Amino acid sequence: xxxxxxxxxxxxxxxxxxxxxxxxxxxxxxxxxxxxxxxxxxxxxxxxxxxxxxxxxxxxxxxxxxxxxxxxxxxxxxxxxxxxxxxxxxxxxxxxxxxxxxxxxxxxxxxxxxxxxxxxxxxxxxxxxxxxxxxxxxxxxxxxxxxxxxxxxxxxxxxxxxxxxxxxxxxxxxxxxxxxxxxxxxxxxxxxxxxxxxxxxxxxxxxxxxxxxxxxxxxxxxxxxxxxxxxxxxxxxxxxxxxxx
Numbered sequence: 001x002x003x004x005x006x007x008x009x010x011x012x013x014x015x016x017x018x019x020x021x022x023x024x025x026x027x028x029x030x031x032x033x034x035x036x037x038x039x040x041x042x043x044x045x046x047x048x049x050x051x052x053x054x055x056x057x058x059x060x061x062x063x064x065x066x067x068x069x070x071x072x073x074x075x076x077x078x079x080x081x082x083x084x085x086x087x088x089x090x091x092x093x094x095x096x097x098x099x100x101x102x103x104x105x106x107x108x109x110x111x112x113x114x115x116x117x118x119x120x121x122x123x124x125x126x127x128x129x130x131x132x133x134x135x136x137x138x139x140x141x142x143x144x145x146x147x148x149x150x151x152x153x154x155x156x157x158x159x160x161x162x163x164x165x166x167x168x169x170x171x172x173x174x175x176x177x178x179x180x181x182x183x184x185x186x187x188x189x190x191x192x193x194x195x196x197x198x199x200x201x202x203x204x205x206x207x208x209x210x211x212x213x214x215x216x217x218x219x220x221x222x223x224x225x226x227x228x229x230x231x232x233x234x235x236x237x238x239x240x241x242x243x244x245x
Contacts, residue, residue, distance in 0.1 A: 052191050055178035059170070059196050063203035067166040068129060068238050069096075070207040072136070075231045076151045077211025078218055079139045084151050085208045091157025093201040096171075097193040099161045103168075104175035104189035125163035129239050137232035166238065 064070075069092050076085040110117060152160070161167045174196075179188040218224040 049191075051178045051180065052188065052195070055174055055192055056195065056199075058178070059174065059192075059199050060203075062166075062170045063196075063199045064206070066234060066238075068132075068160075068164050068235060069167070069204060071231050071235050071238070072132065072152070072160075073204045073208040074211035075136045075139065075228060077208040078214050078224065078227055079211075080151045081215065082208055082212040085212075087154040088152045088157045089201070089204050089208055091152065091154040092161070092204050093197060095158030095161040096167055096200055097196045098158070099167060100171040100174060100196060101189055101193040103171045104179070104193075105186060121163065121168075122165075125165050125168075126239055128160070128163045129165075129235060133232040133235040136228050136235065139228050 073085055073088055073092070076088055174192055175189060178192060179185055214227065218227050
């Protein structure tokens with residue numbers, strides 16, 4: 001009788017341990033599942049669209065106000081026409097959002113860590129803008145037969161964004177103001193860059209069309225030269241905020 005009671009007690013204890021172990025495993029599995037559900041790749045992280053939508057008025061106002069890009073395409077529209085300026089338009093349209101994406105994903109951190117790199121970009125920007133102002137001012141004096149006067153190509157316009165002071169200000173401001181720092185940050189920056197493609201295309205196209213329409217009024221050398229001098233002067237003025245930064 002005692003032996004049977006002992007075996008019964010051992011069996012009950014074993015079953016109890018098995019039951020507890022089973023519950024412990026189930027609890028651990030449930031916790032692990034919950035943790036895995038909370039972990040997503042960055043591209044799958046949900047985020048609020050409120051800030052992204054709020055960046056639209058900012059990007060629109062920056063895109064349509066005078067700046068190096070708009071001055072250049074307006075001048076190109078006057079001197080070469082809308083169709084010849086299309087590569088320039090597309091270079092800005094895709095070049096700036098790509099720059100915004102790269103800056104947002106980490107290039108700004110390099111500038112913070114190594115200020116000398118930012119300073120080098122700043123002075124390269126100033127020198128190139130002065131050169132472009134000279135090209136605009138002298139565009140009226142160049143004869144079509146000489147073939148020297150040409151609008152910027154797609155690659156030239158895209159590369160110009162990296163030495164465009166206003167483009168840097170817009171990119172850094174958009175990323176720092178209209179995003180939140182979490183795992184969805186790359187997706188937020190991508191959304192802003194994609195939205196800006198449409199804004200940039202419309203804004204630079206309007207400025208080019210504005211220049212193209214002025215061609216009928218600027219049909220004399222004196223008027224065209226006066227317009228080009230004005231555009232060159234505005235481009236030089238746009239350098240002042242960079243110098244005072």
